[in-house]
Structure formats: C-alpha cells, structure tokens
Amino acid sequence: MSNFMxxxxxxxxxxxxxxxxxxxxxxxxxxxxxxYFGSLAMLVLVIQIVTGIFLTMHYKPDASxxxxxxxxxxxxxxxxxxxxxxxxxxxxxxxxxxxLHMFRGLIYGSSREPxxxxxxxxxxxxxxxxxxxxxxxxxxxxxxxxxxxxxxxxLFDVIPYLGPIxxxxxxxxxxxxxxxxxxxxxxxxxxxxxxxxxxxxxxxxALHKVGSNNPDGIEIKDNKDENGKPLDGIAFHPYYTVKDLxxxxxxxxxxxxxxxxxxxxxxxxxxxxxxAPANSLQTPPDIVPLWYFTPFYxxxxxxTSDFLLIxxxxxxxxxxxxxxxxxxxxxxxSAFICYALLAVGLSIFxxxxxxxxxxxxxxxxxxxxxxxxxxxxKSIRYRSMPxxxxxxxxxxxxxSLGYLGMHPVSELSTIQAQLCTILYFSFFALMxxxxxxxxxxxxxxxxx
Amino acid sequence: xxxxxxxxxxxxxxxxxxxxxxxxxxxxxxxxxxxxHIDSGDTPSLQRGAALFVNYCLSCHGAAYMRxxxxxxxxxxxxxxxxxxxxxxxxxxxxxxxxAMTEDDAKEWFGVAPxxxxxxxxxxxxxxxxxxxRAFYLDENSPNGWNNSLFENVAxxxxxxxxxxxxxxxxxxxxxxxxAVETSAHQNIVGDTIFExxxxxxxxxxxxxxxxxxxVNFLSYLAEPAQLQRRSIGIWVLAWLAVLFVVSFLLKKxxxxxxx
Amino acid sequence: xxxxxxxxNENRSRRRFITGLTSAAWAVGAGFSVTPFVLSMNPSARxxxxxxxxxxxFSKLQLGQMVKVEWRGQPVVVLRRTxxxxxxxxDVTNLLADPDSVGSVQPTYALNAARADTDRNDVLVMLSVCxxxxxxxxxxxxxxPDPEMGxxxxxxxxxxxxxSKFDLAGRVYKNVPANKNMDIPPYQFLNExxxxxxxxxxxVS
Numbered sequence: 012m013s014n015f016m017x018x019x020x021x022x023x024x025x026x027x028x029x030x031x032x033x034x035x036x037x038x039x040x041x042x043x044x045x046x047y048f049g050s051l052a053m054l055v056l057v058i059q060i061v062t063g064i065f066l067t068m069h070y071k072p073d074a075s076x077x078x079x080x081x082x083x084x085x086x087x088x089x090x091x092x093x094x095x096x097x098x099x100x101x102x103x104x105x106x107x108x109x110x111l112h113m114f115r116g117l118i119y120g121s122s123r124e125p126x127x128x129x130x131x132x133x134x135x136x137x138x139x140x141x142x143x144x145x146x147x148x149x150x151x152x153x154x155x156x157x158x159x160x161x162x163x164x165x166l167f168d169v170i171p172y173l174g175p176i177x178x179x180x181x182x183x184x185x186x187x188x189x190x191x192x193x194x195x196x197x198x199x200x201x202x203x204x205x206x207x208x209x210x211x212x213x214x215x216x217a218l219h220k221v222g223s224n225n226p227d228g229i230e231i232k233d234n235k236d237e238n239g240k241p242l243d244g245i246a247f248h249p250y251y252t253v254k255d256l257x258x259x260x261x262x263x264x265x266x267x268x269x270x271x272x273x274x275x276x277x278x279x280x281x282x283x284x285x286x287a288p289a290n291s292l293q294t295p296p297d298i299v300p301l302w303y304f305t306p307f308y309x310x311x312x313x314x315t316s317d318f319l320l321i322x323x324x325x326x327x328x329x330x331x332x333x334x335x336x337x338x339x340x341x342x343x344x345s346a347f348i349c350y351a352l353l354a355v356g357l358s359i360f361x362x363x364x365x366x367x368x369x370x371x372x373x374x375x376x377x378x379x380x381x382x383x384x385x386x387x388x389k390s391i392r393y394r395s396m397p398x399x400x401x402x403x404x405x406x407x408x409x410x411s412l413g414y415l416g417m418h419p420v421s422e423l424s425t426i427q428a429q430l431c432t433i434l435y436f437s438f439f440a441l442m443x444x445x446x447x448x449x450x451x452x453x454x455x456x457x458x459x
Numbered sequence: 460x461x462x463x464x465x466x467x468x469x470x471x472x473x474x475x476x477x478x479x480x481x482x483x484x485x486x487x488x489x490x491x492x493x494x495x496h497i498d499s500g501d502t503p504s505l506q507r508g509a510a511l512f513v514n515y516c517l518s519c520h521g522a523a524y525m526r527x528x529x530x531x532x533x534x535x536x537x538x539x540x541x542x543x544x545x546x547x548x549x550x551x552x553x554x555x556x557x558x559a560m561t562e563d564d565a566k567e568w569f570g571v572a573p574x575x576x577x578x579x580x581x582x583x584x585x586x587x588x589x590x591x592x593r594a595f596y597l598d599e600n601s602p603n604g605w606n607n608s609l610f611e612n613v614a615x616x617x618x619x620x621x622x623x624x625x626x627x628x629x630x631x632x633x634x635x636x637x638x639a640v641e642t643s644a645h646q647n648i649v650g651d652t653i654f655e656x657x658x659x660x661x662x663x664x665x666x667x668x669x670x671x672x673x674x675v676n677f678l679s680y681l682a683e684p685a686q687l688q689r690r691s692i693g694i695w696v697l698a699w700l701a702v703l704f705v706v707s708f709l710l711k712k713x714x715x716x717x718x719x
Numbered sequence: 720x721x722x723x724x725x726x727x728n729e730n731r732s733r734r735r736f737i738t739g740l741t742s743a744a745w746a747v748g749a750g751f752s753v754t755p756f757v758l759s760m761n762p763s764a765r766x767x768x769x770x771x772x773x774x775x776x777f778s779k780l781q782l783g784q785m786v787k788v789e790w791r792g793q794p795v796v797v798l799r800r801t802x803x804x805x806x807x808x809x810d811v812t813n814l815l816a817d818p819d820s821v822g823s824v825q826p827t828y829a830l831n832a833a834r835a836d837t838d839r840n841d842v843l844v845m846l847s848v849c850x851x852x853x854x855x856x857x858x859x860x861x862x863x864p865d866p867e868m869g870x871x872x873x874x875x876x877x878x879x880x881x882x883s884k885f886d887l888a889g890r891v892y893k894n895v896p897a898n899k900n901m902d903i904p905p906y907q908f909l910n911e912x913x914x915x916x917x918x919x920x921x922x923v924s
Binding site: 092253260271281283286 | 523524525526529574577578581582583584682683684685689690692693696697700701703704707708710711713714715717718
C-alpha cells in the first residue's frame, strides 16, 4: 500500500492534498452548532446533483411534455417519486442551510479581514444558487412555474430602453414559452451547476488559505507550538469529520423526515397551483415565489409611491446629517452628494423601478459586509450591545419579510413590509456607526 | 451562547407575532368547508371511491396520468374485476385512465373542457372537494338546472343526482350562531349553506356523505399514489437513521476523548 | 490534546471496534440509498405497458405471406409457410450452424425443426433481430437463385448489415458473423385466427 502511495505521490500530490486539507488542516477546537452548515451545504449540493442527474433521465424539457413527464416520474418511473421529492425538498434544504451558514458568518465576524474573499465568493455562490433555483422552478411547467418566471423575467423591464429587448432575449419569445423552458433547462442542469461547483472549490481554497474562523473570533495561528501547529487547532480529519457525521445524521432525520412524511410542506415546498399545468391565459390567484425568495420579493412589493416619498425624506435627512458626522471634509461632501443624488433619483423614477433596484440592492449589500463592519472585535460574544440589538432586529425584519412575502398583500402587510425593508437596509447602512459604538468585552488570547 | 439562544427563540416566535393580522384577513374571505377524514390506509374506502370515480366522473373527466393497472396493485382489486368494472375506455390494463369524451365535444356540451382530475386533490384541498361534491342544488336560472353553493355557476351538472337526490338552497348559517342552528329532518347543511331536501336519492344523506368521503379519499390517493409506499418506507429510513445516530455519536465521543 | 492520548491496547481496540461498527452501519445505509437510484433505470410502467403482449389476426395473411408486427418496439415476423417452404427446412440442415436450436432462445413448444408450435407449425413467429449485432434481417422468401442467399436458396432471411444468413425457421447458416438462431418470443393462439405475441400464460403445457 505504501509503495503504491509513493508511486502516486511522485506523480500526483495525493498525500499532500489529503494532509493540507484534511489530516493536517488545523481547525479551531471550539466549533459549535453553527459550524455544521458548511459541510452540510456541500452534502446537499451533491444530493441535488445526483438526484438531478436521475431526474434528467426521465424529464422532458418541452412545453407540451414537461408537466406530464414530471407526473410520469412521480408514478411510472420506479422510485421516481423519491428522486423528485429528494430534489424538491433538497432545494429548500439548501437555502435553509445557506441562510444559517451566512448568519454564522455574520455573528462571528467570519467575513472580516483576512477572510473577505471567502465571504465574497460565498455571496457569489448565494446569487448563483438563487438563479439555479429560479430556473429549476420553471421546469415542472406548472402554472406557478409559468407565472413565477413571467413575473421575475419582467423585472428586467424596468431597465430604461434596454428592458423590453432584454426580456424578449431572455425568454426567446414574446411570452414565457417552450424556448424559455428549453434554455432554462440547459442553464439549470449544466451551466449553473458547473459554475456552482467551481465557486465552491474556490470558496474552500480561499478558506483553507486563511484558515477557519471560530466562535471566539480570534486567530488560532497567533499561538503556535514549536512545530508550527496552532495550539488551539485540531486536525479536521478525524475530529471534525466524525463530528460532522453526527450533524449529517441529524440533518438527514429532518430532511428525509420531510421527504417521506411532508414532501409538499402543506403548499410551502410544493405549491398547490403548481399541480395544474402551465396556462398562459390564467394567472394563479396568489403568485408567490417559494419561501426562500420571499424576503427579497417582499422588498420588491414594498415599493409604492408613498414609500418612495418616505425614503426621499430619509435620504434627505441623511444628506444633511453627514455634516454632523465627525469625519474628513472631503468624505462629508462626497457622502452628501451621494445622498442628494439618491433623493433626486427617488423622486424622478417610479415605484416599479425602485422596487427592482431595492430588491437587487438587498442582495448586493451583503457583499459589502466585511467593510461596513467597524467593530474592533469579530465575535458576537465580545461585541457591544448595539450590535447584538441590531442583529436581533435584522433577524426579525428578515423573517418577517419572508413571512409577508408568502402571503397576499393587504394594506397592513404592505406597511409591515415597508417597515421591515427600512430595518433591513438600516442594518447595513448604519453598521459602520453602531459597530463602533458601545463597549466591547475583552477578547481572550486563547480559545475558550 | 445566551445571545444565540435568544436569537433562536426570536426566530421561532416571530412568524406567529407577525401572522396575527393576516390570519384575520384570511377568515374574512368567508369560505366555510366541511372537514373530511382522509385515510390512505383504508383500502375498502379507496375501492368504493375508485368505483364511484370510474362510474360517475371518468365519462367526462380524465385521470390521464394514472394507469388502471396501478389501481389493481395498490387497492387490492383483482385483475378480472378491474377489466369488468373499471376499464370502459380501453382494453389494456396498463393504459392511462383517459376520458371517453374528446375535448371538442366537451367544449360544445359544457362550454369548457372538464379538467383532468388526477391531481385535483393537490390543486384544491380535500375539504374543498368534499364540500363541493355535496353542495349542488336545483336552480331554475342555470342552463343545466343545477348550481353549486361553493362554486357558483359551475358548468358541471349534478352528476351524482341519482345518489343524492335533489335539494334547494334555503340560506346561510349566520357565522356567529355557528353550529347551534336547528335543522329539521328535511334540511341539510353543507359548509355554511342550508339546503332543503326536495327528492331523496338512492342514498340517505348520511350514506351520501360517506360515499363522498370515499370519493375524496380516492381522489387524494389518485393525486399521489406513492404516498402508500412513502410513509411506510419513511419509518424504516428514520429507524435506520436513529441507529446511525447512536453509532456515529459514539464514534465522535471516542475520538473527541483526545481533545477534552 | 496529546496529554491524554490513548495509547493502551484496550483503548486502541475499542476505537477500532467503534470505527468498524460505524463504517458498517453507514455502508448498509449507503447500500440501501443506492438501490432506488439503480432501480429507477429499469423499464417504467409506461415502457412495460408499451411492451405488453400484442394480438395479431393472421387470417388475412395468405399462404406464403409475411408481416412484421411490433412488440416491445421490436419487429416480430409472422410468416405462414407453404408446404414447399416447410420441406425446404430439412434440405438445408447440413448447412446450418445449430440445426437443433441448442444454443438459441425459444419457448420449449417451439424447440423443433420448424421452430413453431407443433399444432400450427406452418406459422412462424420470430423476433426479426439478427443475433450478430441487432439489425433486422431482410426476408428472402422465394425459392431459387438469389444474389445474397446463393444459387439454390430454399428461402430464408438475410441480414444486410454484415451478411448473416438464416433459413425460414430463423436458424443461422454456418460461416456467417451471427452465431445463434434468431429468438422465438412466447406466443399463444387465442383462437384459430388470432395470435397473442409476448404472452403464453394461458397455454396448457
């Protein structure tokens, strides 16, 4: 065996890779609950790819056959129903895991120096995953698939001049049609999965270059023994592989529990209107995206002309307030110009335009996190109270937006969504201030 | 981890806090549905429902994703019975349960093509179907003489007339009075609607309700035949995961003795 | 961490035992998980239905005539052989690779020189799939010289792909690429005119 490995190692860095990324990848010894979700996200990616391959063997990307081919999978293909439920539930599981994974990064400061690239690549993964999920959702060719695609593609309409040309180009037709289905199929089964795999690879390469953060938010590399091994570090393999194995079992209990006992999630995981075939003449009564898009969808719907008025006032106040901030004169002026331009823009363009812009910004703003956070410490354990309160409010706002987006609009819910939208953006816009405000706890030099 | 815990608590509690006003809005729509007992393990009920479906529904509605053969396997129907009592439109047991009526004929007769019913229980819900099937009443103003209190001016006539008989609309139960409304022997309440029984069919009202429960039970099975296997396999899967949890947890503890 | 690292034999064997136990439990789980994926590639209910037995009424078929019937998407030859064709079968025995159909696929009731049900042995029901590489051979029913079948052909089947030759019972000639006689599917007579291809369950054996 060792002779064989020597033979291989002279030609391929097998042992080197094994050691660098598993057996001698030194990992902080104090990982908690929140640290399961990275490996689980990879597991779900594999599940989605494997079940996806098997679904592709039976699915037909043709507007006249697609809906029936899904029912064919559900009924005629041996175990086809299991492949389908694993895949449809897997999509939701993926987002649950990714949201928790991102939240972990937020509370323990994992995006901060030197891990900015890990965070940025992760954000690109998140955006790619949203595109992957959106395109996959068209494939069953149910009525909700159809109208969901119709609505989301129409978002591009707001782009001045280019919009109508662009939407036609994306659809390949004047409406969502067979051409759209066929190209979404191509993106969903090959283009985006390849991109996702490449991005995940880069995410891990970047992580292993800088090393993992931990719940204390301190660098284990600052304390090394005489051999250069971090004193608070343990080998990823076997210690975290066996630990993650337990996490995997618990995840499977929840995931397979849903697959076998609650695959439609009472209309949340598989929407009722999507069991009717696509009908280009009849819109379902309540068009709602799947739950993982609803926070952003709520922000889109929150944009009304009244709301823009309020936002104009807020940006106006912010523009004036810049003069009272203790900073350089040039900073003040540039900030003032930005806010003033924004205020002018808000009063020129209409609510539909700003809805799309706000929805996009809600995602883009995530990329800026490493630079918005000015706290001297990373982990929430040692942060000042204002940050803890802000995170609490942010979580409430985000979940509320998600909840509101799953239900039809009412006058009250629009106001709730608008309030939550302001809270959502305030979390990021005010972050440079509240993270620097208040008294932080002393950070230990070694892991606790 | 105190902060983490309180955040988790907030996450759990929040949707209920936010939901309060929306729940009110939902009930304001005012559709009252009767609850129905669905049990995919009740094979005799599924068999009776299947027979009703084939006799009364399949002449106009298709179940075009379902194969006759599967009824025999899933519902313990002998192949001979299947061929004699169920297969009117085809002679191959493996064929799909398509309707005998063409779409053009259907449009001419009813104005709209009757929808395929394979998935109707997943599009609507079972309570809706159970209420709808029992809510037909005589209406002189309707082209076919029938109307439905749940689905007003529906194109479908009262196909189950010979079983239920005929009833006329009397009025609605006032919501604040609830179940306390007194009804005479000649009256029948479906959802929140009171009907006067005009002509008794082959079934008594109780028998008809049972028959409709069987039919809806069957429709629920029809929408997802895999549910019969799904749950029983799921129990084994979870049981095995429990075993995996124990051994994996022991393994983790064993290795982590090095650390602690 | 190294301070209390296990070094005793007892600890080491315990660790090995738990590792083995966990690996075994996961291996069993993995085995069960793979099964549905493998089975999902089997013929579906639709494919099975499309491959269901086919009825064929051969009363309109004249003596010496042949048709191809589709069963499971494959061509099945139904040929009513004339007495002349039948007698030709014994004339070619010496030229055949496997005249007694020892190595070929056929139901037991068709294991004879005519390779047909003895009650109606003039009716040939045969899968028209060459045993070389799966092409469908061309019928050469005429007796007499034939460019492919030879100077004194008794009639037969010729595969255009690689030149394999078969007699009128689907038996393969010597010295051609194919090495087996063509398959006879299960079949039964529903009445004197109608044949059911693909099902012989009602046959009294």
